[in-house]
Amino acid sequence: MREIIEIPLSELKPEREEVLKAQGVPAGREQPERLRHLLEEAMEIFFQSSHPRALISELTIPQFEALYKGEGLNAPRTPLEGIFRKADGLALFAFTLGRGIGERINALFRTNEFALANFVDSIASTAADKAIDLLAHFYLRLLSKRGEANSFTGILGYSPGYCGWHISGQKRLFEFLHPEVIGIELLDSFLMRPLKSISGVLVAGRKEIHQFADSYPFCNQCPTHSCQERIRKLLS
Amino acid sequence: MGRLAEILNHLQQGNSEMVSNLTRKAIEEGISPKEVLDRALIEGMNIVGKKYGDHEIFLPEVLLAAKAMYAGMDVLKPLFLKEEVPHRGRIVIGTVQGDLHDIGKNLVGIMLKGAGFEVIDLGNDVPPEMFIEAVKREKAMVIGMSALLTTTMPVMGKVVELLRQEGLQDRVKTIIGGAPVSKEFAQEIGADAYSYDSANAVKSVKELVDEVKERYGGNP
Ligand code: B12
Ligand code: SF4
Numbered sequence: 001m002r003e004i005i006e007i008p009l010s011e012l013k014p015e016r017e018e019v020l021k022a023q024g025v026p027a028g029r030e031q032p033e034r035l036r037h038l039l040e041e042a043m044e045i046f047f048q049s050s051h052p053r054a055l056i057s058e059l060t061i062p063q064f065e066a067l068y069k070g071e072g073l074n075a076p077r078t079p080l081e082g083i084f085r086k087a088d089g090l091a092l093f094a095f096t097l098g099r100g101i102g103e104r105i106n107a108l109f110r111t112n113e114f115a116l117a118n119f120v121d122s123i124a125s126t127a128a129d130k131a132i133d134l135l136a137h138f139y140l141r142l143l144s145k146r147g148e149a150n151s152f153t154g155i156l157g158y159s160p161g162y163c164g165w166h167i168s169g170q171k172r173l174f175e176f177l178h179p180e181v182i183g184i185e186l187l188d189s190f191l192m193r194p195l196k197s198i199s200g201v202l203v204a205g206r207k208e209i210h211q212f213a214d215s216y217p218f219c220n221q222c223p224t225h226s227c228q229e230r231i232r233k234l235l236s
Numbered sequence: 237m238g239r240l241a242e243i244l245n246h247l248q249q250g251n252s253e254m255v256s257n258l259t260r261k262a263i264e265e266g267i268s269p270k271e272v273l274d275r276a277l278i279e280g281m282n283i284v285g286k287k288y289g290d291h292e293i294f295l296p297e298v299l300l301a302a303k304a305m306y307a308g309m310d311v312l313k314p315l316f317l318k319e320e321v322p323h324r325g326r327i328v329i330g331t332v333q334g335d336l337h338d339i340g341k342n343l344v345g346i347m348l349k350g351a352g353f354e355v356i357d358l359g360n361d362v363p364p365e366m367f368i369e370a371v372k373r374e375k376a377m378v379i380g381m382s383a384l385l386t387t388t389m390p391v392m393g394k395v396v397e398l399l400r401q402e403g404l405q406d407r408v409k410t411i412i413g414g415a416p417v418s419k420e421f422a423q424e425i426g427a428d429a430y431s432y433d434s435a436n437a438v439k440s441v442k443e444l445v446d447e448v449k450e451r452y453g454g455n456p
Contacts, residue, residue, distance in 0.1 A: 025294040034250065035296050109342050112306045115250075115299035121339050167387055189334030189387045 001091070001142065002057040004182060007134055009047055014126035022122040035115070042119035045108075050124065051098035053182040054135055056202070058091045064201065067092075067176055070160070070169035078164030079212040079227070080203075089148060089204035091139050093157065094179035095131040096197035097124055124196045132157040132198065139202050154207030154234045159200035160190070163227065164218055173199055207234050239265060240276040243308065247280035248287075250300025252307040259308040269315040270322060274352075277308045281350035289435045295343075302346045323354040325445035328370045329380035330358035332391035337384035340414060340434075344380060347434040348441060364394040371399075371408050377448040378441055381427075383414045392417075393425035400426075407452060409444035413437060 016039055017027060025031075031039075059067070064084055068074070074081075084090060101124050108117035136155040143149035160169035170190040177199075179186075185193045192199065203210070214225050239262045246254040255277075262272050284301040287293045313319050329345050331338045338360040345355045356374050358366060367379050379399075383389045392412050399405045411429040412422055422430035428444055431437035 020296075023295045025296065029294070032249075032297070034300065038296070038300075105339075112303050114302050114342075114346055115296050118295065118299055118339065118343070161385075167385060187334060187336075189385060191334060191336060191385060191388075193336060195336045 005054040012127040046123045049100040049104040054095040056093045067172045073166035075164030086209040087205040091202045092177045094199040155204045243276035244280045247304045252304040255304040256307040259311040269312045278352045324352045326354045326376040327378045328376040330362035331360035331382045333363045335388040341382035344434045344437045
């Protein structure tokens with residue numbers, strides 16, 4: 001399976017609280033009216049200027065094994081290498097919100113609309129993150145239709161640049177997936193243009209295969225330990 | 237309430253239009269542009285910065301206040317000789333080559349300008365040579381570099397190295413920031429400072445500028 005997916009913006013729209021949290025505002029803090037309006041305006045701009053597109057393509061475990069080696073720069077031990085071999089299905093993905101949103105954010109900064117620009121930026125980043133969950137749902141539905149998933153199946157996304165998978169892994173991922181068809185370009189630094197883009201692999205399998213302890217050497221520098229929250233959510 | 241106190245107040249609330257109007261009024265009433273700048277606009281942002289550091293207010297409010305400050309500055313600018321607003325030092329800032337993440341760099345730039353520095357923003361994907369050309373052209377005292385990817389961090393080292401080759405390392409200080417960057421990395425590449433966030437960046441840049449001024453006077 002290889003498919004281009006148009007994700008409706010309404011499904012990507014983050015909650016107000018998520019956006020405020022991304023800007024370090026504590027939950028439950030009352031916002032001045034002007035900022036509430038500004039956040040609404042930022043949501044509007046997000047809807048006007050984003051053009052979300054995703055690409056997803058299945059691959060076999062041996063194919064992913066070769067791809068995961070990348071440029072040989074991964075950490076000596078990573079959580080993903082213990083997970084993908086137990087998978088029932090693997091699919092590479094790339095997602096972008098398109099060029100327009102970044103251009104709009106820059107234009108807002110240039111005209112001193114800092115708070116608005118920063119709101120739009122946080123909305124777009126949160127939306128991009130959210131796209132991984134939506135793609136996981138899409139893949140789960142597809143596997144279910146084929147009779148390859150059941151109520152014990154759990155899908156999580158893993159991305160180059162996270163948890164020991166070196167960001168140079170983007171090279172082979174791009175060589176296999178070709179996200180250029182949805183307008184994503186890979187720079188020599190392994191950064192994707194447009195900026196509001198994400199990539200990775202969706203791993204489908206029994207929910208338990210995603211379980212691991214956050215005790216790898218690189219976890220010492222991890223500010224979020226978000227893996228544990230993701231695992232908890234999946235298992236609950 | 238005095239005019240300057242009024243401006244100070246509206247700035248903290250992020251009322252751009254009021255700050256702009258009141259700045260105009262202050263000038264009409266004979267208050268000098270420099271006084272409005274120092275005692276209302278920069279002082280206002282100082283208070284905002286402090287409240288932000290103390291978690292009394294949060295980023296969206298700071299950014300509204302910054303817009304209000306800039307609105308006041310726009311009124312003052314034509315009143316200074318050659319439209320040059322007096323500043324406490326010139327800073328060149330940019331996101332290094334290969335990196336397009338510029339939101340953090342933008343925030344640092346906004347806060348530095350709020351603290352009274354002149355900020356020359358080179359944008360993102362900035363090659364090392366461009367930083368050097370810019371400090372020479374602008375006679376800047378500090379280079380601020382941002383990188384959000386491990387793969388683009390080495391560019392920061394190249395800039396520090398180029399400064400050394402040009403013999404500029406004492407006159408031009410370097411400060412770096414961004415998620416994967418650390419104090420240790422700054423030491424490793426010989427950068428003069430590292431800052432975790434925009435509030436600390438202002439503090440560090442003040443120190444770096446004072447250091448340069450102490451050595452070379454106001455005009456390096
Ligand atoms: C939001 C985010 C995204 C957003 C987009 C980013 C954006 N801003 O537009 C989305 C979701 C799209 C995304 C995607 C990806 N991301 Co990302 N992302 C982040 C995240 C969580 C926050 C970045 C951010 O915007 N912060 C908000 C701003 C305000 O903060 P800041 O830039 O850090 O700036 C502050 C300070 O650092 C400091 N500062 C910054 N610059 C300067 C300069 C000076 C001079 C000074 C003094 C201070 C200073 O002050 C600023 C203000 O307080 C970081 C992790 C993190 N904690 O930072 C990862 C992070 C940058 N992403 C990462 C990765 C890997 C990716 C992807 C490659 C993942 C993937 N495979 O899809 C993609 C790449 C996107 C692309 N186009 O290529 C990695 C990079 C690691 C690496 N190995 O290089 C990070 C570090 C996460 C991690 N693993 O820890 N990402
Ligand atoms: S603690 Fe952080 S770095 Fe370690 S596996 Fe979890 S999310 Fe990844």
